[in-house]
Amino acid sequence: MLLKRTLPAAAIAAAVLTLASGSLNGPLSAPVQVQVPALHRELAVTAAPNNVQAAVLRGWGPVKAGDEFSYTGAPNPRKWKVYDGAGHAGKGIRSPKAWNVANGVATVSGNAYGATGGMAAKFAQQKYGRWETRMRTSVRDPKYHPVLLLWPNGNSSPNCAEVDYGESLTDTTLIKFALHYACAGLQSYQTRAERKIDTTQWHNYAVQWTSTSITGYIDGALWFTDTNRAHVPPVGMHQTLQLDWFPTGKPTKPSWMQVDWVRVYR
Template identity: 50%
Template structure:
């Protein structure tokens, strides 16, 4: 639920700062900068003071003269916002007590981004003022460390948009650049304290210590670390051009709230990426669909916004042999140690022909590194056998549909084994998810219909009220309603995400089941999900090429 304070509004047209090339300025000519900010008593209310945020962990008091401290800031040297005007390092200076950005009537202005306080969750506060021509907009915002805008979000927690007696808050989220916002009458030419508190519970904005914006929708959460930027943006219109100015007394960053669950705790969400049907034969191109998916997922694993990669089968086309998997490893190898996996028939495993994917994941061919599956289980995992693992308050079962093709007797025996496993996890209070390659709930394509052989497993999943099903195989993307084992949409059903957009050629749909809520077959990408401790979850399809379709949403606790 989104709760917005003070003249809360939804806007579709707020212009966001596009990523800019940056250049670090020279060190200040005279420096007396403090290594740790020393707060002074503000003359107006402060969220940090009123709510006891403690001592700043980073920031800049601007108590020196010259250029902004090059150890703390990167100053833009580029074209201006939306390609208008110029951002020049010469337009920003520190005068011993303030950082000042000046904008000329011709649109030469400045902006800069912080090297400090790059974190996921935390609290930021800025004391700032601005004045001048209405064509100049003063902006204090959080920008994603990844630079992947708009998909990774943006939090403009103090922005003027053409008048200097009104302040606005714009919260950008999702690849479609959706926004929630608020506005407040305020004399921005005077100094005020603008603050934002980002936690797993949402985003809260403050002016002079008073809350004026709140968005608690989990589907809107930025997926990774962010950092502070300060900008005086020039947006010319039909009026006469004039000068503008932005003045900042200090910037302070604080640790996340003490009630934010620490990494790895039972209250922490499990955040992962998932896709299948990944790499064309012999492909090692970083600019291919597969290469772009790999780069995005690996970046998320490296910056901490993703815990793991769930590989949904059909890794390397056309065969999963050690020699063929060398191409897959060139692009996806850096994700291997954090990969949980399942296999599909034919491309991944076919007894007597190709049966090396499980050996590759165990470090027996191509590379010696083991996958997360093999490391966590502490043993070799056969491609045709099931396994399970826990993440936070979720229990995830991996069911290899390839076994139905090559050993139906064994697949049938697995049914009771997996049933007992799921029942034990549910008794222990876990929420349930299942990974399997060949989908049961799906639209038809020219190559595949639903995998009806797996119906005994589907009955077990439904009986145990599995909440999430993840599959691949179809070479497109689909999301169903929460569904039961009779194809009916029900509140406590299993919601299937069929994600087979890893890099292989896509297939059009030839049927349209009523239980499919969203689907497309023109976009390569991957799914990002966050499974919460209470059984709720959010999802976002992250496109990397093609039609750039998106899908995002959230499901409440069961």
């Protein structure tokens, strides 16, 4: 199914925020020192300025929870549980030292040896809602995969629910949306979408989760929808931010992901 959404120029202009995005000057983060068959649905997205927010454009109202990263140091421990242990699929390591908050952004760095990071939100652990995150990456190694996702509370879901609403894999020119509605290994367990995008530029990624649907937006423009109620996660979920390492045996180039803010709406 091909869905196009065209917005009046006035509507787009009204949604553009004048707040400056976080940025860093010079080195973005010190190296991490650690010893250690799916249904494809591609939706065309009308080009929009990359500072347009779905929340503003679609009237989601006030922010309920989140993090503006307007502090310096480690991620706020009242808001985030930072991973400390084995990496994705047991590869490499997720270290708290991979994270640094400064100049209005949170940066997670992955080094040449698979020392990287991730963290899970302690806020807005809820069933249904709207999340929006502003993110960019370095010109990254294809073995480092940035991902913005909703994960089940308590790490438990009877159908392995997962909502990856901004994920870039080996093809660094693509961003993907993946709604996991059944456990891997089944013939059909995901609904997916993808589009070409420059992840080294700031973009706003958003997801709306209701009792009847999952919808995704990039810079305010619709790019994913699944209205099959059987695909909607049956448990409460929360935001996580991850830079995952998928080694191939070849050398890895250090890479990073930055998050300007995470905002949750009713």
